[in-house]
Amino acid sequence: MNECCTVNMTVRYLTKKWTLLIILELFKGDNYSRRFSELKESLPGITAKILSERLQELEAENIISKKIDASVVPIRSDYTLTEGGVELIGVIRDIKYWALKWKIDNIPCGSQECKICRL
Amino acid sequence: MNECCTVNMTVRYLTKKWTLLIILELFKGDNYSRRFSELKESLPGITAKILSERLQELEAENIISKKIDASVVPIRSDYTLTEGGVELIGVIRDIKYWALKWKIDNIPCGSQECKICRL
């Protein structure tokens, strides 16, 4: 439907609800890592289904990696930013800087609802 | 519906069909400038309506500026990348580099259909 292009596809993923926030949560975690339940807690309002979906997408995109510890019960799932994922933070920062520099009527960030601009 | 955030909003605009291509066309033009009809010609398949819409959006975002020469008939409309728009090219490049570096199964760019990767 849209143009075939890695740029476009990449950007497209980032627009999905929660995706940026999930990446940022992982970035803040020890070793850029978080558990499923931790993510869910730190993202009030997200449903397990959507979180699961986004994590799968990010894994498919090689932005995060997943490690399941099935020896423990209940199961632990750890999600970690890949090297590429960590570098993506830099790209997101660049976008943010551009936006802050050139957007006159930007949405007031730093508000409680927006965690992205705390980068 | 989505998170309020300039980053998110910015990225969101870039995902729309034709937007990236329009920006690139302007970037290639003399003085980063193009006329409506020139844009339409160089983007086969785009309709006047969509081109018009995208240009309006980009203008509202301060990425391009518009100049109408009503003294001539038929009317001439010139669209030019703003300073911010030109800087945005750098951001798009960064996204592209990231994508090329980290995406294993990226869509084959350089194909005829994709003009974005010629950046």
Add this chain to the structure above:
DNA sequence: TAATACTATGAACGAGTGCTGCACGGTAAA
């Protein structure tokens, strides 16, 4: 014995958005 914690997946539904197609508007030169 039953409930709870944890990590999911699937189906159905509703809302929204993006894009297309078509019609229509104006003016001046050819």
Add this chain to the structure above:
DNA sequence: TTTACCGTGCAGCACTCGTTCATAGTATTA
């Protein structure tokens, strides 16, 4: 009268996104 030029408005289709509810498996805890 047609063409070049630059749009706008409306109708409608298709797709996507997100929510909600149902389900599932296991081991510890009450």
